[in-house]
Amino acid sequence: MTKSVHPGEVLLGAQAGAVTLPVCDHYSGVEARMKKSLALQAEMAEEFGACVFDVTLDCEDGAPVGGEAEHAALVTELALAARPGMRVGVRVHPVDHPAFAGDVITIAGRAGHRLSHLMVPKVESVADVVQAVAALEAADADALPLHVLIESPLAVHNAFEIAAHPRVQSLSFGLMDFVSAHAGAIPADGMGAAGQFTHPLVVRAKLAIASAAHAYGKVPSHCVVTEFNDTGAMRMAARKAATEFGYTRMWSIHPNQIRPILEAFAPDEAQIQIATKIITNAALADWAPTQIDGTLHDRASYRHFWQVLTRAHATGRALPPEAKAWFALAAS
Template identity: 45%
Template sequence: MDRIHPDAVLVQDGGALPSIPGVDHYAGSEKLMRKALALQIEQARNGVATFDVTLDCEDGAAVGEEVAHTELVSSLIMSDDNRFDRIGARIHDVTHASWMTDLQNIVAAAGTRLAYLTLPKARGVSDVRRVLHVLRDAEQRNGLHRRIAVHVLIETHGALHQVWDIAGLDGVSSLDFGLMDFVSTHHGAIPGSAMQSPGQFDHAILRRAKTEIVAAALANSVVPTHNVTTELNDAAKIREDARRAREEFGFLRMWSIHPNQIGPILTAMQPDYTELVEATEVIAAAQDASWGPIQMQGRLHDRASYRYYWNLLKRAHATGCELPGSAQERFFDASFYRNS
């Protein structure tokens, strides 16, 4: 049977969301970076990383040691410990003297394997355009035949005001909410309790910010990424923060700053297994019917429901979720289509 892959049929306006893991784990010191890479290997499923690692130049580099830090970051990206090419780097913001050096040094030394660059404290769309311009120039000068994705931290008034314009820029693949810095820009109008749960989810200003970021991201086929939780040890609280981010606001990815946070966040970001069973059955039947309308258990399915279930399966795959039955082989194994 000549089977057509879902991605070739279920095209949405603006294209598909980037298929990236549901956790973005940050590490700044060499010790924590190496530990994070070891965990990434240990926790991989079916040869796929279950979380990204972001090597931090902004908060990780000591003053005066910025260049040496980019050399360390680049060496780790190019090392054998980078098994999945899912390592990114956060550079300094554009008001810092080192931001361009960060970018140019890392692209020159590790651009062939760098998964993405994260830009903090963007003041608006012009800052992001500037970074994208410098990045594209660096790619060209270093002979790279790929475009490195950019993740943008939304943590200033200007960035939130222009979040739709930022999300629409070619090359932006994630919008990340920077809760702590965003709260601190409000001159004390938002209480410190809003930097933690439940305040971070219940305060009206923060609810507005989060919903606007998610709406802008998803409308432009960009992944919305939730801020970190300050809870480091209580797995139930960590999981609950991630659950609220996912179910109440629509975030599809979340930051982690401690190994204890990775597992609970992944669990909360993964779809329910029973829904994955239904998704596999619907998409398989639709594929066998050449993507025409079908009936299943008394319900009609067409391209709209196919898109929903296919996005569900892709998110499950990206978060390392166990897939039911033949879903892995049928939808995520290229040899299945070569042999069809």
């Protein structure tokens, strides 16, 4: 490290202390799978030297009808028992579901201090966010970040207003419900790994959500790929989400999908080396414009390459010593 001023402080300003979320958000709702997901999270944290994916325990799809309260209690116990330092979230029921209030009281009320986030599905407008925030405050969990799931044409229309709410940390796209909300106007292949990147209405929704998230400094999280045994399809979808659609995070619904997501969203070795060189030279130049390998760089490009290194760190990639030093300083 060549200067005492941290790159994030110089280049990101007020956003220097913003939370950087893992690029993969892994969902499970059945007891045995939730336990396996938490065990895998701990194992991979040892392998990578960092918690490289979130585990979101699912009440909406995981709880049996009539057993919502029991499932909420189970999820709470699993979250409280998770290994320290791991990121564990919970997806509760929608705000208009009869189980929503009980979910929040049980889960956020008892384990809010342990959770990384609370995911609220089927958010249609900022009024739903306000209702969720009020429920968290009533449960004394007013510091718990909210993630929201955008799943309908109306929600896409309201995405910018939703993203602007200060308690919202991330916006996810709910592909399956979005397609089914169109009364058959979008064919079934619009839910597939390939079709979701070609149908105009789905593409428009994805871009709107990513744009809304970036407009307010929030994290856009890409939707599921249901063909979980097709590794090639998973890699293709994750790569498109990361490089063409502006997403910095993606859902996993099967353990087979976690590593392909990490690989797709992580910078490769060449990008890491270039970013390290540019940021090192920028620090030496006291962040003034400088020429590197025949190309002029200034704070706009420095910001981009610092974010490349931040993503590399978040995905557990090996960093050159000088880049490691910056992250060691940030953690101290």
